[in-house]
Amino acid sequence: ACLLAEPDTLIGITGGEPTLYKEQLLCLMERVLSTRPDLEFHVLSNAQHFERGDVERLRDPLFRRVSWGIPLYAADPALHDRIVGKAGAFDRLEQSLAHLIMAGARVELRTVLLTDNLDSLHHLARHIIARLRFIEVWSLMQLENTGFAKNRWGQLRVDHRTHFGPIAAALDCAALHGVAAQLFNFPRCTVPEPYRDQAAASISDWKRKYMPACGTCSERDKCCGFFEWHPDSEALQGVSPL
Secondary structure: OHHHOOOOOEEEEOOOOHHHHHHHHHHHHHHHHHHOOOOEEEEEOOOOOOOHHHHHHHOOHHHHHEEEEEEOOOOOHHHHHHHHOOOOHHHHHHHHHHHHHHHOOEEEEEEEOOOOOHHHHHHHHHHHHHHOOOOOEEEEEOOOOOHHHHHHHHHHOOOOOOOOHHHHHHHHHHHHOOOOEEEEOOOHHHOOHHHHHHEOOOOOHHHEEOOHHHHHOOOHHHOOOEEOOOOHHHHHHHOOOO
């Protein structure tokens, strides 16, 4: 299927956890990338399974056409482990990131915004600046109303319209130190104007919706809109056409 992709396609791989089948995954990408020099991969992974023995393999120039989207929720190990529900996950992630650094891998660091980590975002920004400067970009992501989040939506979701201060502080810190950062799943009209250009059109067209008021917005083509399963009652309240 990958070999039949349209020219210049970026192929996304997600799961589950793709690196549970690490050998098959790497073989697949090596085969495709060596056959199709126009293709690239983006792989979402919790990065719990990279080993020192993977470094030399990942140094192959083929893997410069692979980027790894890796979640990091907090600089405090206990908080990160609590959010992901796995003891020792932070320490194991740091080991994997060290292997990826040595391999010269391309990494997009991802942080989902939660009530649990909102007030520690600035601390996380400082951690990234001090220890993870090699990343290509830091993506701050608004929560998606699906999976385990659906049953705890009211507890987990941050209304960034009224609590943007910690997000702004983290973005300012990253910018001050030359770390690229972007906002995913943040409709542009809900973001203060100085940070609006960092709000990417991040939601795929097949799972994106807009509210009726979005029809008159001058920035709709640059906006992520809302996930199809986002509660309409919240989306309607948040829209203010630009």
